[in-house]
Structures are given as C-alpha cells and as structure tokens.
Amino acid sequence: MSILIDENTRLIVQGITGREGQFHTEQMLEYGTKVVAGVTPGKGGQEVLGVPVFNTVREAMEATDANTTIIFVPAKFLKDSIMEAVDAEVPLILTIAEHTPVHDMMLCRRLAHEKGLRLFGPNSFGIISPGKAKAGFMAHKIFSQGPVGFMSRSATNCYETVFMLTNRGIGQSTCIGIGGDMIPGTTFVEALPDFEADPETKAIVMIGEIGGDAEEQAAAYIKEHVTKPVVALIAGKNAPKGTSMGHAGAIVGEDGSGGAEGKEKVLKEAGCYIAESTEHVVDILAEILSK
C-alpha cells in the first residue's frame, strides 16, 4: 500500500504539450506512471509520447478512466485549469506552479472541497509513491520504496532528507509535496488520516516551516488520532520577523505568531519527535524503525 498515487493511478496531464508538461510526462511514463490522457486546448486529437491529447478535461474524463490530474500550466492560468478539473469532477487534482495568486487558490480550494475532491499544492513537487508511480517533477532517482510517509512544505528539505534516508537503506511509502504557499489545497492535518490508515506507512515525517498554524492543527490531530510515530522538522527558526522567506507562506508576524518555537512546543506535547536538522530526521527514523 501507499496513499493517493500508486499503480492504479490513471493520470491526466493538463498542459501536456508545453515544454515542462512534455518533459515531465516522459519522466513519469519512464517511472511507470499510467498517463492516460493529456489536455491542451486546440491540440485535441494529437498524441504526445503515445498519450492521446484532448481539448478539455471533460472530454479526457469521458474518453478514459482517468482518476487523477496533474496541472503543468503557468501560475496565471492555474485557477482556470483547477476549476476545469473540479467541474469535470477529477477525484484527485495536483498543482505545482510557483507564484500562484493566493486569492486564486483560496477560491479553488473552496470549490474542490465543496465537491469532495482532493486538491494538492501549489508550489509543490507533486506526489510520489516510490516503486509504484509518481505524479510531479521530483527527481525520482533519490526515492526508494519503504515504510516512511513524508509530507513537506519545502521541496528542497524533503529531497535532502529522502536522499540521506535512501542512502541509509530506508525507503518511503508516499511523499507528498504540501507546497510552500499560504493556502495549500491540502494541509498537514488533512493528509494525516491517509498515512495513519495506510498499513505500509510505519512512521510519518512532517517537514514544516514558520508561518500559519498548519503544524499546530496537525499537533492537535496527532494527539488524538495518530498512533504512528511522527518526526517533525520546523524550518525557519532564525528567520527575520515580518519577512516572507521566499515561500509565501513562511512568514512570522511582527508579534511572533507562526514562530517555530510555538510549533515545536505543541508538536512535542502531542508526542512527536522534534528534529533539529534534515540529518537529525534520518537519525531519529533509523532508531525508531530498528525497534
């Protein structure tokens, strides 16, 4: 098992004929992901790497048995593309674009959730279940199959940790790019039940950041509902206040709200292991899993 993405994933790539869309479709196919359709308005009827292209998501859904879509379009077109996927009722919608207007995501999140659809990202590498399938642009060579579930607001910190973990012979069940924006389609607390229910996942890693209260919400949930060990890393302890640290969501208020110390405190109280660095995450996991 694993969660969200696996050998049963039948993927649509929105924006498949673009440079990024095409390149990463090839990568995903190589990895074994079943890409069943592409969507680019005006390019319907063509094929990209043997994948049929449709003009609209609705047509792709009518013609194939797709159950997931990943959107490779620039941020300024993302809102329309998500709305199209929501209207076509694709159950799982993944977004990756950087610099998406937060108002666009606020609206899309609401629309997707009203219909009971899963929405992830943006500003994310996607989702990978190593050895099974990937939907995203992550460098898949560093991942390996195993018992650790990952969810991360940062791509670079996740890569770094996974790279060291794989080198230590510890694999991953599923890695989710939550994304670094202020309003993600799915927050930590919304992904936790999936990991808790997945028999393959033996430990959960949560790579959080300063800003917002996603980690605090996760802590409250973990305390009541999560039986598996959770290792948490919070980046940005020493970031200057009132300055967004590149990720739009990573900002501590002038009053100290969203700070790392508060997050670590409640996570610790909820029974999580608190890691000081990506390397420390790996050490903690090695110890937990050897028990």
Place this chain on the structure above:
Amino acid sequence: MKLLEYQAKEIFEKYGLSTPKGTVIDSKEDVAAKIAQAGLSYPVVIKAQVQVGGRGKAGGVKFADSGEEAQSIVDTLLFSDLKGLKVNKLLVVEKADVAKEWYLSILLDRKTNGPVVIFSAAGGMEIEETAKTNPDAIVNVPVNPLTGITAYFVNYVCSKSGVGMEYTKVLGELLTKLYKMFIEHSCMLAEINPVSVTSAGELVAIDGKVTVDDSALYRLPDVLAYRDAIEEPPLVVEARSFRFLYIPVSTGRVAVMSNGSGMLMSMIDLLSKKGVTVACALDLGGGATRDRIKEAVRIELSTPGVDTIFICIFGGITRCDEVADGVRMALENESSDKTVIIRMEGTNKDAGMEIVNSTKGAISVGGIVEGVETVAKVLKGGDAA
C-alpha cells in the same frame, strides 16, 4: 507588496470609498500654493509616507494651521530620516471631522483559508489596547468567498459589535466596496483605521493600509506602478532584475544561497545554532546556469561585511558543473579574501567538484551539516588572521 498610505487611498477612491481631501508633496517649493491649488482648507495634517510602525509617535505626522506653518513642517520633514527610512513623499490632508472612530479590516486568514472581516466600534490609536483589554469588542467574522458580503453578514457585524442596526446601510456600503477592492486587487490585507463617522453620519477612511499579494502583481498594473515609490534595499531590487529573491536577514560575514526557500531556512537555522549570524539569503529559483550563479555570487558578496558564502544546491536536473563554473567566474572578479563553500547534488557532480577543487577560494563539502562546520572554521581562521 505593502502600499504607502497615499497609494492605498488612491485605490480606495477608485472603489468609491471616501477619503479626506488631500495632495501629495514631493518637493519643498511653494508648499502653501500647492495646498491652495488642491483646494484644501486649514487646519491640515502632514503625514510622512513611510512604512514604519508608530509613525505619529516618531514625529511623522504634524498639524499646520497656515501655509507658513505647513512650509516649515515640509522643510524639516521632507527627505528627512524616519526610523531609518527616507521620507520621499508627504501626504497633506484636511483635518477630518470626527464624531466617532471605528476600525475595519479584511485580511486573508490562514485558519479559515479565506477572508475575515474584523470590525470594532472602538477604532483609532486604541485598537491594539482594545484587543488586549476588551477583545469581545472586536468582531471577527469569516467571509464565504463563494458568496461575498451579504446583507445578513452586515447585520451580524452591526449587531454583534454593538454599533447598532441604524448603521447597516452605510457600513454595508463601505464593507461591500472594500471587499470588492480586496478581491479585485488580490489583497492580503485592506485596513481602514480609523474609519471616521462624521457628524453627518458619513464614513470616511482617515488612514489606510493595503498589502497586495506579490504573485498577483502581474495583473495589477496600477499597483505595480507604485513599486518605485517604495523604499527598498538596492540589492533586493538588483536581485529581482535577475529573478532572484534576496532577503536581508541580519548583519554578519556570511551569506547563504540555495535553489529553494526551505533549504535556505534550514541553513540559517543551523548556522545560527553554531553562533554564526547570517547577513542575507538568496533564492536562485529554477534554472541555475553559470551566468546566473555568477551574478548571484556577485550580488551576495556586494552586501556590506559579507566575505563568505555558503551555497547548497540540490536538484535532480541541476548541472553541478554549471554551478561550479558560475562560482569560479564570480571569484575571478573578486579580491582573494572571499570564500565560497559549496554543497551540491545533481547531474555531473564529479565534473563540478573538479572545478570547485581547482578554484581558489572555493571549498566543496558533502552535506549541509559539514558545510556549517566549514563555515565556522573559515570564520575562525579569518579572525585569527
């Protein structure tokens, strides 16, 4: 992007919100004539257009009863330094007719993942005090982004805040206009404090704070045009021209660089734990070609006091030889006391390492923790010398 007060008010006006009659002054010549030309009557308020907290207490807000008095205030205040920021513009407005002062804002709230309206009948300078002593006097209501501001929403705000149902019409109009602006201008925050309730029962925005989402600036040409008027550190502006994000952090000899914000934060955390203060951070974003790396290194090394850079690049498709070559090119143009410590992972790693090892002033490391140790060692060596 945080707008200056006069900019926020110009946008308010576009949405039909009333603001005090005023004019912007950016030179010391003929102040009285300019005030007369704008049709303002005395007394007037002269407000420094800088983004500092406690502007009034810092001497950035003055009152004038005559043209001569206004001229002398402008002579001192314009181009002066207010809490470290240069005052390039002054806003001169008529002193408002204030019967009551309210507080109103709309902000994007991360708890509810949507807009929240905050209102209080006790506005003005006391709002922060009210928040502490009488938080119940502040109404905090999430807005459903699919419906926007409705009549029952306004009824709730008026009823709950105790301001009274007689204000549903005027407050409803104000809130609807402000919300329209908030949505159409992709605001993170739109605040009016105070809202003045005039003796005629009209609502006027005495002061305004507006923060617009940087990611939405591409579709807001009116806001983008304001950016030049906002004081920004020159290196931030220069870095932006290369599509880099440059973040001033503190002061010190060390700068950090990466292709991701999460990694930058981790680097700063680990260095701080070692007692090393970081002067600045630079996010390269995607596409680390040698020419871009060279510019990034140059920009960080031109930060006052910085002589050491720690670079962490982790990307499957980033070519390490490109990164190393960029560092080599940059170091060739620098004096010999500069050090660049590099941790990189990706394609052509061996070729990259070879370039690093043959470049004077460049040190390659195997991981982020080793990199932090190396930075600390380099700093010590520098001190000893």
